[in-house]
Amino acid sequence: MTMLDLFIVNVALGSIGETYSGSSLAGLSWILNAYTVVYAACLIPAGSLADRYGRKQGFLVGLGLFTIASVGCAAAPTLEFLIAFRVAQAVGAAVLTPASLGLILSVLPEARRAGGVKIWATSSSFAGAAGPVIGGLLAQSSWRWAFLLNLPIGLVAFVMAARLLPKSPPAARTRIPDPVGALAIAAAVGALSLGLVKAEDRGWLAPGTLLAAVITVLAVLVLLHRMRTHPEPVMPPRLFRVPSFTIANVATLLFTGAFSAVFLGVSLWLETAAGYDPLQAGLALLPGPLAVPLFAALTQRWARDVPARFVIAVGLAVFAAGSLLLAVQGATHYATDVLPGWIVIGVGIGIAMPTLLGTATADLAPAQAATGSAIVNTARQTGYALGVAGLVAILGTRTTADVHTAGARDTFENGWLFVTALVLLSAAIALLIRPRPTPRTPATSNNE
Numbered sequence: 001m002t003m004l005d006l007f008i009v010n011v012a013l014g015s016i017g018e019t020y021s022g023s024s025l026a027g028l029s030w031i032l033n034a035y036t037v038v039y040a041a042c043l044i045p046a047g048s049l050a051d052r053y054g055r056k057q058g059f060l061v062g063l064g065l066f067t068i069a070s071v072g073c074a075a076a077p078t079l080e081f082l083i084a085f086r087v088a089q090a091v092g093a094a095v096l097t098p099a100s101l102g103l104i105l106s107v108l109p110e111a112r113r114a115g116g117v118k119i120w121a122t123s124s125s126f127a128g129a130a131g132p133v134i135g136g137l138l139a140q141s142s143w144r145w146a147f148l149l150n151l152p153i154g155l156v157a158f159v160m161a162a163r164l165l166p167k168s169p170p171a172a173r174t175r176i177p178d179p180v181g182a183l184a185i186a187a188a189v190g191a192l193s194l195g196l197v198k199a200e201d202r203g204w205l206a207p208g209t210l211l212a213a214v215i216t217v218l219a220v221l222v223l224l225h226r227m228r229t230h231p232e233p234v235m236p237p238r239l240f241r242v243p244s245f246t247i248a249n250v251a252t253l254l255f256t257g258a259f260s261a262v263f264l265g266v267s268l269w270l271e272t273a274a275g276y277d278p279l280q281a282g283l284a285l286l287p288g289p290l291a292v293p294l295f296a297a298l299t300q301r302w303a304r305d306v307p308a309r310f311v312i313a314v315g316l317a318v319f320a321a322g323s324l325l326l327a328v329q330g331a332t333h334y335a336t337d338v339l340p341g342w343i344v345i346g347v348g349i350g351i352a353m354p355t356l357l358g359t360a361t362a363d364l365a366p367a368q369a370a371t372g373s374a375i376v377n378t379a380r381q382t383g384y385a386l387g388v389a390g391l392v393a394i395l396g397t398r399t400t401a402d403v404h405t406a407g408a409r410d411t412f413e414n415g416w417l418f419v420t421a422l423v424l425l426s427a428a429i430a431l432l433i434r435p436r437p438t439p440r441t442p443a444t445s446n447n448e
Contacts, residue, residue: 005070005089005150006035007131007289010264011282012143014271019143020079025268026197027079029392032264033193033385034083038090040381041186044234044374045177046091047098052176055099056165060158062095067154074147098374132267132289136282143278181226181234188219189382193389200396235375239368247433248360249379254426255316255356256383259349261391262323262419266342268395269412274334284334288346295350308359309433315352316427319345320420327416341416348423352430359433387422391415 009031016031017023050058069092072085138145195212202208227233240246266288270281303311322344329337361372394415 004131004134005147006032007263008135008138008146008149009035010267011132011135011271011278011285012139012146013264013267014281015139015143015278016079016082020082023079024201025395026201026392029197029388030083031079031086032260032388033190033197035086035090035093036260036381036385036388037186037190037193038087039094040189040378040385041182042091042094043098043378043381044371045179045182046094047374048175048177050095050099054167056161056167058095058099059161059165062092062097062099063154063158063161064092065089066092066096067150067158068092070147070150070154074144097377132282132285133279134282136277136279139278175232177232177234178226178230181223181230184219184223184226185234185378185382188216188223189385191215191219193385196386196389196393199393235378236368236371239364239372239375242363244363244433244435245360245372247429248356249376251312251426251430251433252356252360252376253379253383253386254422254429255319255352256380257387257390258319258323258419258422258426260384260387261415261422262326262345264388265391265395265412265415265419266326266338269338270334273412274338276334284339285342287339288342291343291346292350292353295347296354299351300354303355308355308362308435309431311355312352312359312430312433313427315348315350315355316423316430317348318351319348320423320427322346322348323416323419323423327413327420330413356430359435363435390418390422394418 013028013031017025017028046058046062050062066089069085069088073082073089076082076085134149135146138149191212195209195216198212199206199209223235227235227237263285267281267285270276270284271278276284299311299315322341325341325344326338329341357376360376361368364372395411
């Protein structure tokens, strides 16, 4: 439900801008970024709270908060109220997500856990396919229905979870990760995002932009200090001593930044430059996300023996080829200029994404897997926020109506080139991933 909501909002963004007349693209971008920034900062502490007080309780609290906040989003009288309720949604989602995964691991027998986790992880691909269509269909009447959709789903899920899920015993010794570190993550990503989306309006060397840069640097320094000194840091430094974990997280951040930028960019192009209504835009977006689970399954089947770094790099190179194709074609007509590149992008994501996310925690000890997974998800959400902010900085702070102009259409090509650069950098970094060598047994050593 949390991922479905994210993809629905992308398609409904233009309709929301029409409701709040005069809203700039920079202002509307915070409907997405306020959610992802807070989600990224709260994931790790929320996961620990769920472990401490019980996963079922955490799931119900997160689901309840997310559902109530969704109703608030639907009723929001102003853009500022909508963004505030999106923040509340993000807190609920941050509690809900790790609790749901923990319940899967605790309920399923060991032999079925791997399959359950794959289904849980793959659901985001289906959300990417269904979200734009559902969002477009609902936005035809009113974008507010896109949020109200969560009410019946949330109520049914809450009742079923309360009745059917087993009550997990709380972990009395679980300590809460450093809240100051979590706030530092939110401050760093939020300040950097704000600086980017306001840079064209204020100027890149304006006091407000420079202040955002200073806050970003200070927040990062605070985070690094707390990681070294706090007894329960939000990001344990020992995990970053595993090279594959560190490199894969950097590649993931860049990859998700490119993904969020291209998804929002194509959505905006369809609804503004191409003049599609929300439902037409949702249907036009469908082919790309549909290619993701298909090629993910084919890659996992046919490339089992290929080193992970090569699978990731090839997939990201295909992604880059698709975004470059968007830029070269000029994005004038959907069928000839956008659809081919969009499908190629979906193919590349399907090849790269499962292996990239799996590689990030592959070399961690079992006791570190949960925390490592939370950090990977934090990197993903950080990438989403920065990708949206980067695209908005390129498109400018014009209102959504202004994107219809010919000059504005040309800026989309710069957006595709920005995406291409991010993906190629991610591919180059992914090539540095080396699996931890398997320790040799004494018998093997003696034979040598």
